[in-house]
Amino acid sequence: MAATPGTPQWIELERAGMAALDEFMETFNSGSPLRWAQSLHYPHVRLGGLAVQIWNTPEDYARDNDVSRLREASGWGYTKWDRRKMIQADEDKIHMAVQFSRYTPAHEKIVTFESFYILTRMNGHWGTQFRSSYAGVIGANTAF
Structure with missing residues (x-):
């Protein structure tokens, strides 16, 4: 059953969710x-723009998501909530x-996106399993 806002259960789940993020x-x-x-749960699904991407293992995800591609495409240095x-x-x-928001290494904002994430608890550990983002996709099979 879904947690009720403001209850101890809600507060604990919110804490766990923030830690996973x-x-x-x-x-x-x-x-x-x-x-x-390895921080994600699988199968991992991302809806970026209208492209649906699914990775079945951490190895598949890592193979497709070397952040140097994001760095080269946009000058990315880091991202903050x-x-x-x-x-x-x-x-x-x-x-x-x-x-x-994504930033350059010199702390200049590149872009801001809103997204929706679904976190799941598997084997007692919380991780992100589904993301829907307006960020789009910079290259084939990338999650950014």
């Missing part, structure tokens, strides 16, 4: 495709509305 962003910004891939809000949650799934 922190891990997502930290591993993405690390520049290690495998580290980032602007806003994160838990919309719905239960003991095994959390819906998050998020906004993030």
